[in-house]
Amino acid sequence: MPTADKATKKGQSLSNSSILPPLDPQGKLQLYRQMLLIRRFEEKAAQAFQQAKIKGFCHLYIGQEAVAVGTISTLTAEDAVITAYRDHGHALARGMDANSCMAELFGKITGCSRGKGGSMHFFSAEKHFYGGHGIVGGQSALGIGLAFGQKYLNTGRVTICYLGDGAINQGAFHESLNIAALWKLPIIYVIENNGYAMGTSVARSSAGDPLVKRADGYDMAGLIADGMDIDDVRAKTAEAVNLARTESLPTLMEIRTYRYRGHSMSDPGNYRTREEIEKYKKFDPILLYRTRLLDDKVTTDDALEAIDKEVTAEAQAAYDFADKSEDPAFETVYEDIFAPEDQIDEIPRRNLPL
Amino acid sequence: MQVITYREALNQALSEEMERDERVFLCGEEVAEYDGAYKVSQGLLKKFGPKRVIDTPISETGFTGLGIGAAMYGLRPVVEFMTWSFSLVCYDQIINNAAQVRYMSGGQFSVPIVFRGSSGGGLQVGATHSHTPENWYANVPALTVITPAFPDDAKGLLKSAIRSNNPVCFIENEKLYGYKDEVPEGEHLIPIGKGKIRRAGNDVTIISNSGSTHRALAAAKLLAEDNIDAEVIDLRTIKPLDFDLIAESVVKTNRVVIVEENKPYAGWGAQVTYEIQKLLFDHLDAPVNRITSLDVPQPYNGKLEQSVLPNEERIIAGVRETLA
Numbered sequence: 001m002p003t004a005d006k007a008t009k010k011g012q013s014l015s016n017s018s019i020l021p022p023l024d025p026q027g028k029l030q031l032y033r034q035m036l037l038i039r040r041f042e043e044k045a046a047q048a049f050q051q052a053k054i055k056g057f058c059h060l061y062i063g064q065e066a067v068a069v070g071t072i073s074t075l076t077a078e079d080a081v082i083t084a085y086r087d088h089g090h091a092l093a094r095g096m097d098a099n100s101c102m103a104e105l106f107g108k109i110t111g112c113s114r115g116k117g118g119s120m121h122f123f124s125a126e127k128h129f130y131g132g133h134g135i136v137g138g139q140s141a142l143g144i145g146l147a148f149g150q151k152y153l154n155t156g157r158v159t160i161c162y163l164g165d166g167a168i169n170q171g172a173f174h175e176s177l178n179i180a181a182l183w184k185l186p187i188i189y190v191i192e193n194n195g196y197a198m199g200t201s202v203a204r205s206s207a208g209d210p211l212v213k214r215a216d217g218y219d220m221a222g223l224i225a226d227g228m229d230i231d232d233v234r235a236k237t238a239e240a241v242n243l244a245r246t247e248s249l250p251t252l253m254e255i256r257t258y259r260y261r262g263h264s265m266s267d268p269g270n271y272r273t274r275e276e277i278e279k280y281k282k283f284d285p286i287l288l289y290r291t292r293l294l295d296d297k298v299t300t301d302d303a304l305e306a307i308d309k310e311v312t313a314e315a316q317a318a319y320d321f322a323d324k325s326e327d328p329a330f331e332t333v334y335e336d337i338f339a340p341e342d343q344i345d346e347i348p349r350r351n352l353p354l
Numbered sequence: 355m356q357v358i359t360y361r362e363a364l365n366q367a368l369s370e371e372m373e374r375d376e377r378v379f380l381c382g383e384e385v386a387e388y389d390g391a392y393k394v395s396q397g398l399l400k401k402f403g404p405k406r407v408i409d410t411p412i413s414e415t416g417f418t419g420l421g422i423g424a425a426m427y428g429l430r431p432v433v434e435f436m437t438w439s440f441s442l443v444c445y446d447q448i449i450n451n452a453a454q455v456r457y458m459s460g461g462q463f464s465v466p467i468v469f470r471g472s473s474g475g476g477l478q479v480g481a482t483h484s485h486t487p488e489n490w491y492a493n494v495p496a497l498t499v500i501t502p503a504f505p506d507d508a509k510g511l512l513k514s515a516i517r518s519n520n521p522v523c524f525i526e527n528e529k530l531y532g533y534k535d536e537v538p539e540g541e542h543l544i545p546i547g548k549g550k551i552r553r554a555g556n557d558v559t560i561i562s563n564s565g566s567t568h569r570a571l572a573a574a575k576l577l578a579e580d581n582i583d584a585e586v587i588d589l590r591t592i593k594p595l596d597f598d599l600i601a602e603s604v605v606k607t608n609r610v611v612i613v614e615e616n617k618p619y620a621g622w623g624a625q626v627t628y629e630i631q632k633l634l635f636d637h638l639d640a641p642v643n644r645i646t647s648l649d650v651p652q653p654y655n656g657k658l659e660q661s662v663l664p665n666e667e668r669i670i671a672g673v674r675e676t677l678a
Contacts, residue, residue, distance in 0.1 A: 113460040123455075141423070141447060142419050142426065145425070147423075149428060176419065337457055338519075348596075350594065350597075352629075353632050
């Protein structure tokens with residue numbers, strides 16, 4: 001079982017000092033705000049799920065906020081982000097609107113995928129957010145495609161592809177790592193190691209500790225970061241992003257984190273103890289950062305409370321927006337299947353007789 | 355007009371489209387330095403360089419996913435499967451990613467990609483290498499499935515497929531790579547979703563595709579000696595289906611035999627049969643007959659394999675049964 005302590009000790013750096021420019025107080029508060037927005041959004045989503053306003057699967061990100069916010073804060077707005085099905089946190093960290101995210105959970109036409117994707121399939125072309133993917137590990141192969149496109153078109157951009165610790169045992173992951181290293185693609189794979197592949201602990205599902213060792217076989221840089229400490233996440237990610245951007249080389253990161261909630265909302269949680277969860281809450285990434293901001297006199301208690309009020313209101317507004325939005329009309333079921341043609345005549349398609 | 359092989363026609367299509375659009379690239383196993391396992395990509399590495407003609411590791415999931423991601427990013431990949439039988443290894447990428455991303459993203463991302471490679475039986479390569487997968491992919495909404503039978507269609511349809519903004523499964527036939535025929539030079543586009551009457555006739559409509567079109571034409575020739583005048587439709591595109599062309603012919607002949615290399619259960623002919631009985635019931639003078647591969651895995655032995663395929667003998671018997 002990885003712990004936050006162990007993660008810090010095992011953390012290895014490509015260089016000794018951080019290449020990130022220091023954040024001004026405003027920037028620090030922005031990180032805090034984003035993490036707290038994700039937390040409040042997810043709490044609201046859990047409530048809506050219990051009210052049966054959200055159906056299907058709903059995988060919450062609570063506890064892992066520093067990973068999405070920390071990593072994405074090192075990117076430019078044009079870099080590409082792709083993740084798995086636990087995607088709400090990454091979407092919000094990428095700057096997607098809380099309203100459209102919540103509306104997607106509610107299955108409404110105002111949702112970020114017009115109510116056709118659901119919790120696991122958030123997308124935003126505008127924010128360079130390439131999903132939201134439901135099959136464990138499948139997005140790792142799409143990730144090399146994004147990075148390949150970035151390199152092919154000489155964009156100077158990079159891709160972060162997230163996956164859980166359970167996904168590293170999928171063939172798609174290994175095939176993608178091999179190609180990323182072989183073709184020198186500007187991609188950062190982030191294993192969000194939250195200790196559990198659904199209900200199976202890392203110890204019972206993955207040989208080899210730390211997981212980042214899997215980079216070695218592909219001659220790829222590997223980094224470990226403490227996912228409860230956003231500053232550590234940022235420092236390590238910045239090194240990987242720099243390597244991708246300046247030398248077009250991939251990195252595998254293992255970020256040690258913990259999710260407080262079940263795998264999904266329907267998780268009985270009998271594979272771990274309440275004590276374990278309580279223990280991790282002491283390393284809570286938001287609490288930790290809050291304490292640091294106060295200790296460093298970056299801000300005041302009142303200012304942080306005001307942020308909490310703001311994001312709580314934002315989550316509530318998202319809930320209200322989603323609740324009031326319309327279901328998609330039936331006609332939309334036949335929309336968004338085919339892109340319009342512009343280089344050949346439109347292909348004659350018809351609805352099959354039923 | 356030039357007379358070239360099916361293989362050369364495909365090669366011309368690739369070369370012309372790569373010349374036309376720098377976003378088009380080709381990747382797959384042995385496509386570059388080896389010049390293609392079936393030599394479809396011969397000379398392309400020399401012409402376009404390693405940035406655009408790319409040998410991949412033997413990782414169908416990896417390079418197929420890469421193609422899909424690159425397509426989402428705005429490139430126009432052509433992903434070669436050495437044979438479509440190997441596409442089973444990356445079925446998830448094709449079905450769950452290429453075919454669903456546009457819908458799941460509410461229309462935000464499109465996937466302009468061509469998956470192509472050889473397929474079909476008859477070359478004694480055994481059960482794992484002889485699949486005829488058009489029905490597997492035609493079952494998936496959002497996928498376009500093309501199966502050319504002649505060099506001119508191979509060229510014209512591949513060029514259209516590369517220009518399409520949607521994912522296309524372009525399923526070639528291993529036995530046809532050496533088949534020679536006339537092909538127009540230069541710009542030559544065949545519309546996707548349109549079938550073609552390869553032999554006109556009045557007594558019975560034979561509907562076929564790919565290698566089965568050649569078997570159907572051979573059978574029609576023999577039937578003609580017996581004064582049975584068969585019309586042979588080559589569907590060319592399996593999905594979307596050119597039902598108008600089928601209907602026109604069925605209204606004329608009132609009898610239908612479908613010839614397909616798919617195994618019988620839910621082969622593409624089952625869908626065509628359903629639509630004919632649903633929409634043209636009053637025009638039928640006999641039940642629709644289907645000549646498919648037998649419902650067995652592909653055997654290695656040559657004689658056995660020929661008996662499993664929809665061979666001329668079975669087609670002729672099927673036509674006679676329909677006319678009886």
